[in-house]
Amino acid sequence: MSMSRVNLDPEGIAVASDGGFWIASEGAGTVNDAKYPVTNPNMILKVDTAGVIQQVL
Numbered sequence: 918m919s920m921s922r923v924n925l926d927p928e929g930i931a932v933a934s935d936g937g938f939w940i941a942s943e944g945a946g947t948v949n950d951a952k953y954p955v956t957n958p959n960m961i962l963k964v965d966t967a968g969v970i971q972q973v974l
Contacts, residue, residue: 939961
């Protein structure tokens with residue numbers, strides 16, 4: 918099985934009702950600001966109990 922890593926800035930975590938967790942990750946940058954362009958989006962991720970990402974919103 919191949920594994921990859923992602924760079925997250927977790928700001929919050931909640932237990933998912935169906936198992937695993939929801940993680941809120943803060944992005945980087947500001948929309949329409951040339952001085953601080955968006956380099957990473959804000960994301961909400963569903964992960965299983967092993968930390969494997971199942972879904973990204």
